[in-house]
Amino acid sequence: MADEGGTAAARTRLEEVRAAARARLEALDRSFDDVVAAADGANTDDEHDPEGATIGFERAQVTALAEQARQSLADADAALARLDAGTYGRCARCGRDIPAARLAVRPTATMCVECAGRR
Template sequence: MSRENAPIRAALLRLRQQAEAQATALDGDLRSLFEASRSSNADDEHDPEGSTIAFERAQLTAVMDAARRQIAELDVALQRLDAGTYGVCEGCGRPIPAERLAVRPSARTCVACADRR
């Protein structure tokens, strides 16, 4: 690993750690929700008070899936860093602008190629 890649690697690993912590917390919340719904005989489908348990479960699952996708994308970014292809567009082979990587560190394409997808 080159010294110039060390700050990039550190940033990617920090983002991955944050996403992993979020996924773990969400998994705990989802397990708690399942346990609470199992021990309750409430008719959440007809409850006039707020959202249903099914809705909350769907929300938690969607956010947890997004966190897991982010972890996978960051893993690919780390692999690309190791391979020397981080910051190079997979579509056209040109450099991905630093501004795009600052906003989306796991970007694999430049904006032009991303727009074509």
């Protein structure tokens, strides 16, 4: 990211990604609280009540989605740190530039397509 315009555009995009992840996490935290409150208000027995399994599944699903949102937030923070350090847009494995098209689709990418395919 040699030019100022590219850096500013990347920062804007990463801040958008970060804000979206933060909003998604907050909504999922509220959903989790709602699922827990519903479970507390119900007289369910996960082992014997068919509704108990549904509540358990909903809780697990919201937890998994919240973890994905936390990871997206962490990825955005790490990308912003790379931008500040001047290493954003450079492959962490081979050191070559990550193509702009890849960063447009996946702004938090840490590797070029070739290296990411070798994982």
